[in-house]
Amino acid sequence: MLRKLGVGALLMTVMSMSTGAQDGRTVIANASRAMGAENLTSLTYSGTAANGNFGQSRSIAGPLQMTAITTYTRSIDLNQPASRAFGPTMPPTIAGAPVPQPGNFNQNITPANMAWAQQLQVWVTPWGFLKGAAANNATVRSERVGGTTYNVVTWSPAQKAPSGQSYRVVGYINPQNMVDRVETWVEHPVAGDLHVDTAYSNYQDFGGLKIPTRIVQKQAEIESFTATITSASANPANIVELLTPPPPAPGRGGAPGAVGGGPPAPPQVASEKLAEGVYRITGGYVALAIEFRDHIVVLESGQSEARGLAVLAEARKVIPNKPIRYVLNTHPHFDHASGLAAAASEGITIITHENNRAFLEKALGGPRTLVGDNLAKANVKPKFETVGEKRVLTDATRTVELYHVQNLAHTDGMVVALLPKERILFTADFNAPAMGQAPSPFIATLVQNLDRLKLDFDTHVLVHAPNPDRLQTKADLLALAARVGQTN
Numbered sequence: 001m002l003r004k005l006g007v008g009a010l011l012m013t014v015m016s017m018s019t020g021a022q023d024g025r026t027v028i029a030n031a032s033r034a035m036g037a038e039n040l041t042s043l044t045y046s047g048t049a050a051n052g053n054f055g056q057s058r059s060i061a062g063p064l065q066m067t068a069i070t071t072y073t074r075s076i077d078l079n080q081p082a083s084r085a086f087g088p089t090m091p092p093t094i095a096g097a098p099v100p101q102p103g104n105f106n107q108n109i110t111p112a113n114m115a116w117a118q119q120l121q122v123w124v125t126p127w128g129f130l131k132g133a134a135a136n137n138a139t140v141r142s143e144r145v146g147g148t149t150y151n152v153v154t155w156s157p158a159q160k161a162p163s164g165q166s167y168r169v170v171g172y173i174n175p176q177n178m179v180d181r182v183e184t185w186v187e188h189p190v191a192g193d194l195h196v197d198t199a200y201s202n203y204q205d206f207g208g209l210k211i212p213t214r215i216v217q218k219q220a221e222i223e224s225f226t227a228t229i230t231s232a233s234a235n236p237a238n239i240v241e242l243l244t245p246p247p248p249a250p251g252r253g254g255a256p257g258a259v260g261g262g263p264p265a266p267p268q269v270a271s272e273k274l275a276e277g278v279y280r281i282t283g284g285y286v287a288l289a290i291e292f293r294d295h296i297v298v299l300e301s302g303q304s305e306a307r308g309l310a311v312l313a314e315a316r317k318v319i320p321n322k323p324i325r326y327v328l329n330t331h332p333h334f335d336h337a338s339g340l341a342a343a344a345s346e347g348i349t350i351i352t353h354e355n356n357r358a359f360l361e362k363a364l365g366g367p368r369t370l371v372g373d374n375l376a377k378a379n380v381k382p383k384f385e386t387v388g389e390k391r392v393l394t395d396a397t398r399t400v401e402l403y404h405v406q407n408l409a410h411t412d413g414m415v416v417a418l419l420p421k422e423r424i425l426f427t428a429d430f431n432a433p434a435m436g437q438a439p440s441p442f443i444a445t446l447v448q449n450l451d452r453l454k455l456d457f458d459t460h461v462l463v464h465a466p467n468p469d470r471l472q473t474k475a476d477l478l479a480l481a482a483r484v485g486q487t488n
Contacts, residue, residue, distance in 0.1 A: 024140040027151045027173060028133050034177035035203075035210040037127050042239040044075040045211055045232035049087065051105060052224040055190070055334035058094075059412055061359040062222040067091045069105045072227055075242035078131050081122045083109040084243045096409035096441055108245055116159050116167050117186050123157065124198045126179035126212065129171045132157065143172075150174060161187050163372030178203050178210065185370060189305060189338040190360075191220050192368035192376070206232040220363070269310045271318050274459065274471075275422040277398065279318045281311055285336070286463050288426055289315035290419070293397045295325035299417050299426050300463050301339030305373050308339025312346065324348050326385075326393070328402065330428035330463065331414045332356040340364060344382035345374035353404055353413035354386040387415050405449050410442050418455050425455070425474075428463035432472075432480055439480045447481040 032038050049072035052064030067089050074085035085107040091100035109118050122128045138155040151173040156166040172181040181199045188194035196219055200212035211232040217225040236242060268283040277291030284307045288299040296319050301308040315324060327343040329352040330336055337360065340350055344364050352360060361384055368376035375382075393400045399421060405414040410429060417426040430446045433439050460472040 024138045024153065025134075027140050027153060028130055028138060031173050031177045031179060032130050032134070035126060035130070035179070036205070036208045036234070037130060037210075040127055040209065040234055041079050042075070042077045042236060043127065043209065043232060043234050044073065044236050044239070044242055045206075045229050046071070046073045047213070047227055047229040047231070048072055049105075049225065049227040051089075052222075054219050054222065054224040057411075058409065060332040060356055064222060064224060065092050065094060066226070067103075067105075072105070073242075075236070075239060076122060076125065076128065077239055077243060078122075078128060080111045081109075081119070081128065082111060082243050083107070083122050084245065086245075094409050096407065096445060098438075098440055106245065114159060116157070116161070116184075119157070119159065120167075120169075120184050120186060120196060123169055124182040124184055124196065126171075126182070126200055129153075129169060129179055129182045132169060133171065145172065148174060148180075150180065161370035161372065163187070163368075163370050163376065165369050167370070178212075187370040187372070189341060189371070189373070190334050191363045192366045193370050195220060197221075207234060209234040269314045271314050273318075274424060274461070275419075277319070278419065278422055278424065279315070280461055280471075281314050282465060282469065283310070285339075286461060286465050287311045287315075288417075288424075288461060289319055290398060290400060291319045291322065292325075292393075293395045294322065296322050297326045297328070297393060297400060298324055298343075299328045299400075300330055300336065300428065301327050301343050303335045304338050305342050308342030309374070311339065312342060312348075326351050328352075328415065328417060329356065329360070330416070330426075331411045332360055333411060333429075336428060336463070340382075341371075341373055341375040345378040345380065347380060347383065349383040349385055351385050351387060351391075351402070351415075353415050354388055356413040357384050357386050360384065401455075403449070403453055403455070405446060406452075407448075408442060408445050416446070416449075418457060423456065423458040424461060425450075425457040425459070425477075426461045426463075430477070431462050431464040432466055432476070439483050441484055443477070443480045444484040447478065 049069040050066040051069060052066050054064060057064045069087040069089050072087040076083045087105050089103045089105050093100055109122060123132045133153050133155045136155040138153050140151055140153050143150050143152045153171045155169055159167060161167060169184045171179055174180045179200055183197040185193045185195055198217040200215055202213040203210045204213050211229055213229045215227040216223060270283050271279045271281045274280050279289045281287040281289060285300060285302045290297045296315055298315050302311050312324060327348050327350055329340055329350055341364060343350055364382040387402045387404060389404050391402045401418045402415050405416060408414050430443050457474055460477050462472060
């Protein structure tokens with residue numbers, strides 16, 4: 001009897017699974033039919049758009065400064081898969097920032113570039129989502145959201161995250177069988193499992209193909225891309241031409257190709273002694289290792305986990321037998337925050353401006369199932385302390401003063417460090433311009449703050465080292481600030 005019951009239960013389970021699979025196929029087929037996508041292999045659409053500076057905004061938690069794409073065109077080949085989006089741009093005008101200049105938006109995704117961070121932009125479109133769902137054993141469930149009952153379809157692509165976990169793509173299909181929203185998650189050095197959510201609305205019929213005329217994408221719940229679509233066509237005969245970028249301008253290289261092979265080589269690290277117990281760590285984003293009586297303070301953790309680990313190792317090498325107590329995050333832009341996970345994984349306290357804490361605490365303290373980095377493996381809660389307008393780190397042997405840079409258009413969470421005894425100023429993103437370019441107005445803002453605070457120094461250490469590398473001076477900084485008024 002027990003054996004018969006077991007077989008019967010197994011049969012019921014198989015039947016249930018088959019029914020669920022059939023339901024999934026039916027939901028996908030119905031949506032494909034309603035959207036006119038049953039025989040869709042490619043499409044192109046145009047309108048206007050805006051692209052946000054996610055990870056580089058004045059307030060790291062948003063809203064973002066949006067660069068207008070005045071004529072936006074995107075073409076997608078669902079079979080390859082491949083995509084090309086382009087259009088002329090005009091950045092926003094921001095008081096205290098460099099004068100915006102027209103530019104060009106270019107996004108090219110090819111089959112050779114299989115990184116999920118790139119490929120997801122194909123698969124989170126309504127048409128890519130349905131094609132992926134049909135090919136990848138999608139599951140379906142019913143969920144009521146905001147008064148609407150959705151068929152929620154979930155599937156996973158063949159790619160795996162660095163941690164070995166599968167990615168997930170989740171789409172919400174409304175009662176009219178339109179794809180309302182698609183979400184996925186991708187590994188990110190700061191945000192961990194970065195949530196990417198794309199909403200589609202105001203569908204219209206373009207030659208039998210249903211196209212959402214309004215597209216809004218959010219990353220970490222922050223609006224980072226919008227588009228208004230005014231024209232579209234299915235299966236364009238010239239799809240190959242549409243996907244082909246123009247040749248690079250004479251004398252200039254094209255965009256870099258996809259990177260293959262193994263992991264990148266470890267970052268090169270070197271250090272030089274600036275004063276007793278003060279070392280400048282080079283070989284990437286510049287850091288300072290500063291010796292206190294019973295611990296070490298590191299200013300800046302670098303642009304990646306690898307760089308962060310290398311900086312910490314070099315700090316321990318030049319100042320042996322003392323623990324690292326603090327790592328200063330000069331500001332939260334992702335190129336300056338991507339090494340913080342290395343510090344957090346070792347239980348080192350991160351100091352940042354109070355405007356940055358909530359975002360960084362949530363980002364570094366959230367799920368990291370996809371990343372596979374040291375912080376994910378350590379399973380520790382990152383520790384933070386903050387700077388308001390001023391904070392002093394001091395003991396009997398050393399003093400480091402931390403100051404907030406007020407009224408800076410670049411970021412509202414910038415901190416600079418002064419070693420008053422050694423007369424060393426440490427800053428990020430106030431570097432000299434490239435040859436032939438005007439200096440940034442940000443430099444004038446820095447000097448105004450230094451004057452207001454009556455800070456004096458001889459040596460200026462920049463996170464972005466000049467090329468060729470050399471120590472900067474107060475005179476160098478003041479000369480750049482004088483040029484700002486002449487050229488801006």
